Amino acid sequence: MALLQQWRDMAYSETANKGDLQRLWSAYFQKEKDIYAILLKNPDEEVKGTVKELADKYEVDIMTMTGFLDGINDSLKTPNPIEEMEEDTEVSLGFDKELLYKNMVAAGADWLYELPEWEAIFDEDTRKALYKEQKSSTTIVKPAKVYPNDPCPCGSGKKYKKCCGKNK
Secondary structure, three states, rough: HHHHHHHHHHHHHOOOHHHHHHHHHHHHHHHHHHHHHHOOOOOOOOOEHHHHHHHOOOOOOHHHHHHHHHHHHHHHHHOHHHHHOOOOOOEEEOOOOHHHHHHHHHHOOOHHOOOOOHHHOOOOHHHHHHHHHHHHHHHOOOOHHHHHHHEEEOOOOOOOHHOOOOOO
16 A cells, blocks of 8 residues: 555544544644754755655654655645655655745644744745735635615616616
8 A cells, every 4th residue: 555545544544543643643743843844944955865765864754754745745846656655755855935835824834834944935024925825815705796776887877776687
């Protein structure tokens, strides 16, 4: 079974004890934060290696590294073959800085997008702009409702019910 499937079976298990899952995720998030803190110190360096080599490099187990690779994959310049990844699969951690920041915001991972290492990459205004851009990209804006006695939006000057709303 591919590593990703093993990770997902473990991390998203329907049958596991809730306390065990909470502990798993709590430990994972701390390790994830530590790895990002290291990666963000040299954001332009493309870290490469096998899944096992990267797990050893960042002092985490294979499953944690698999979860990390799953999480960062959408932020990479070249996505890794995570679906069929094994311990000896060559992977890259070459990420797009803006995309990574936005994806952290989208995931609601404030412990990641608020890491102090970001301060050396983007100034405060840039971070705020990226945050705002990400948040507004997922906001649904509904058009204002036009009521029968409102002026018609077509600009005729007539009431909506006597103009464009006549046949509705």
